[in-house]
Amino acid sequence: MTQPARDIEPFRADAGAIIAGAPVELLVGGKWISATGGNRFDVADPSNGRTIASVADGAVTDGIRAIDAAEASATMWRQTPSRRRSDILMRCHQLMLDHAEWLAQLISLENGKALPDARGEVIYAAEFFRWYAEEGVRTLGDIGHAPGGANRILVQYQPIGIAVLVTPWNFPAAMATRKIAPALAAGCTCVLKPAAETPLTALAIGAILMEAGLPEGVVNIVTTTVAGPVVSAMLHDSRVRKLSFTGSTAVGRILLREAANRVISCSMELGGNAPFIVFDDADLEDAVAGAMVAKMRNGGEACTAANRFYVQRGIYDAFVRRLTEEMSSLSVGPGLQATTQLGPLITATAVEKVDRLLKDAVARGARIETGGAPVSGEGFFYPPTVLADVAPHSDIAKEEIFGPVAAVSPFDTEDEAVRLANDTEYGLISYVYSGDLRRALSVAERIESGMVGINRGVVSDPAAPFGGMKQSGLGREGGHHGLLEYLQPKYIATNW
Ligand code: NAD
Numbered sequence: 001m002t003q004p005a006r007d008i009e010p011f012r013a014d015a016g017a018i019i020a021g022a023p024v025e026l027l028v029g030g031k032w033i034s035a036t037g038g039n040r041f042d043v044a045d046p047s048n049g050r051t052i053a054s055v056a057d058g059a060v061t062d063g064i065r066a067i068d069a070a071e072a073s074a075t076m077w078r079q080t081p082s083r084r085r086s087d088i089l090m091r092c093h094q095l096m097l098d099h100a101e102w103l104a105q106l107i108s109l110e111n112g113k114a115l116p117d118a119r120g121e122v123i124y125a126a127e128f129f130r131w132y133a134e135e136g137v138r139t140l141g142d143i144g145h146a147p148g149g150a151n152r153i154l155v156q157y158q159p160i161g162i163a164v165l166v167t168p169w170n171f172p173a174a175m176a177t178r179k180i181a182p183a184l185a186a187g188c189t190c191v192l193k194p195a196a197e198t199p200l201t202a203l204a205i206g207a208i209l210m211e212a213g214l215p216e217g218v219v220n221i222v223t224t225t226v227a228g229p230v231v232s233a234m235l236h237d238s239r240v241r242k243l244s245f246t247g248s249t250a251v252g253r254i255l256l257r258e259a260a261n262r263v264i265s266c267s268m269e270l271g272g273n274a275p276f277i278v279f280d281d282a283d284l285e286d287a288v289a290g291a292m293v294a295k296m297r298n299g300g301e302a303c304t305a306a307n308r309f310y311v312q313r314g315i316y317d318a319f320v321r322r323l324t325e326e327m328s329s330l331s332v333g334p335g336l337q338a339t340t341q342l343g344p345l346i347t348a349t350a351v352e353k354v355d356r357l358l359k360d361a362v363a364r365g366a367r368i369e370t371g372g373a374p375v376s377g378e379g380f381f382y383p384p385t386v387l388a389d390v391a392p393h394s395d396i397a398k399e400e401i402f403g404p405v406a407a408v409s410p411f412d413t414e415d416e417a418v419r420l421a422n423d424t425e426y427g428l429i430s431y432v433y434s435g436d437l438r439r440a441l442s443v444a445e446r447i448e449s450g451m452v453g454i455n456r457g458v459v460s461d462p463a464a465p466f467g468g469m470k471q472s473g474l475g476r477e478g479g480h481h482g483l484l485e486y487l488q489p490k491y492i493a494t495n496w
Contacts, residue, residue, distance in 0.1 A: 015045060015052050018105045019200065025056045026223060027206040029069035030216020036061045041225045043200060046112035046344040047334035047379045053110075055199045058224040060233045063191065066220035070162045070189040071239050073217030078159045078187040080215075082137045089133035089181060091212035096126035096177075096205075103204060107172055108335035110198045112343040112380070115336055117298050124460065125173035125205075128181040128478070131462040135483050136185030146493070154492040159187035160265055161241030163486060164234045166193045166227070166255070168247045169346055170301045170402075172201035175269075178462075178477045179244045180205070180219055186486035188242065191220045193231055195247075197346055199223040232258050240264060242486065246303075248400075249426070249471050267475035267485045269303070269467060271400050272428030275421035276306035277443065279414075280314035282433035282455075287315075288322045290457030291406070294431050296330070296384070297458060299342050300404040301350075303472075304429045304451075304460065308390075308397050309408040310417050316410045320369060320388045323406060327384040328370040334379070344380040345403055351380045354403035357396040361407060364391040371405070392420060400426075414443065422448045427469035431457065450476075 025032040039057040194202035246269040294306035335343035371385025465476035
């Protein structure tokens with residue numbers, strides 16, 4: 001076992017300079033307002049645990065004020081010509097790019113991810129505005145004849161109504177724009193409730209929306225530490241027609257129950273447990289490069305992160321050796337430090353969870369090839385870790401790791417790989433590496449996940465339908481499908 005000596009330099013850049021200009025109040029009706037009672041909460045830098053900002057802590061009444069504002073602008077926005085809505089979305093895209101470096105630093109500061117990851121997120125997040133600016137002006141609808149000849153069938157697509165958008169901390173910009181952009185393109189007004197760990201990025205996007213000329217009240221942002229009551233109150237408000245949630249499956253289940261009371265349309269992007277299958281005939285270097293992206297993008301804190309590596313016996317030892325070399329060469333440090341390739345995890349709790357999963361796997365016979373224990377000192381750091389010979393029934397193979405640990409197990413046959421891959425309640429994404437495209441496509445068809453990457457370690461694309469099967473979610477974000485989540489078909493029967 002190699003324990004890398006991690007010497008994490010304290011971060012010296014001036015966090016205050018990055019925060020300067022970032023809003024810290026609620027965005028309601030186009031105005032930055034304090035929370036009811038003036039309540040506030042602190043946001044911490046995960047690389048050292050220190051407070052970097054104090055943000056308005058919205059109460060239930062603030063959530064309802066935000067719905068009032070979304071309602072006040074709803075008719076105006078649905079009647080705004082799609083070309084004008086598109087122009088505003090296009091300006092949002094450009095403004096995000098104009099402010100890309102600032103946004104990336106803000107993401108890195110409050111989330112901890114390495115700056116290159118944060119820069120990539122900004123580009124990805126901005127692209128949702130451009131994609132939906134283009135998609136929103138394409139007219140939808142059908143006219144047909146009833147087969148019996150009784151009437152014509154006209155189908156129009158109308159905005160579904162006020163949308164509540166709830167987002168996680170791991171992609172604080174992209175998870176927000178992946179919802180806001182299609183909602184606006186469809187003609188819906190909305191309230192965004194970002195994660196309390198990363199409110200600054202969401203509020204900065206609010207400022208960009210205002211700068212782009214978005215009319216007041218179309219997007220409202222309520223930051224809060226009491227997510228449960230605030231979101232519940234909004235879902236029980238008869239004006240709300242849509243919930244789009246990205247987060248854990250556990251919270252997703254709670255919100256599906258809440259939404260059931262008023263039969264609110266739900267789009268749910270939930271947890272993952274991605275298998276990464278490498279067949280003997282795969283190109284070893286391609287597979288290792290893909291594994292590094294699939295595992296380490298965002299420091300492993302991604303719903304798409306490869307959680308279980310299944311590697312065919314003939315290539316197994318070579319794969320473990322090369323993956324270990326690559327993982328142990330990564331440089332760990334505060335996200336904003338220029339040399340950093342892996343930043344801290346989001347909280348101390350996240351570090352404890354990763355370590356618990358690792359210890360369980362080791363107790364069941366897994367071997368630590370590199371890493372394997374939290375980094376001591378300030379901040380929430382866990383080193384890049386490779387575990388070999390992980391027993392399939394270990395907790396680490398069942399739960400989302402959400403950290404920089406690669407759990408690798410051998411397999412012998414194609415059927416065994418598919419069975420292992422499907423042995424989970426999740427079904428978000430899978431990865432298959434093989435030199436035989438027919439085999440890869442056939443395995444991709446048999447795997448129960450909403451997305452499959454064949455000889456690719458990353459699949460996310462604003463133009464593609466992102467989403468899961470089984471308990472990884474309902475509905476799709478991105479692409480044409482993402483727009484449909486905010487529209488409802490209306491059938492008109494008529495003759496002329
Ligand atoms: P989380 O479920 O704890 O929180 C997500 C959001 O829900 C946050 O805004 C949080 O404040 C809010 N929330 C928490 N409890 C709530 C409640 N009772 N009522 C209403 N809102 C509540 O998830 P997280 O830790 O922020 O994010 C990590 C999870 O998100 C992982 O499971 C990851 O796989 C998942 N995720 C999924 C996707 C996807 O597209 N499928 C993308 C990113 C993250």
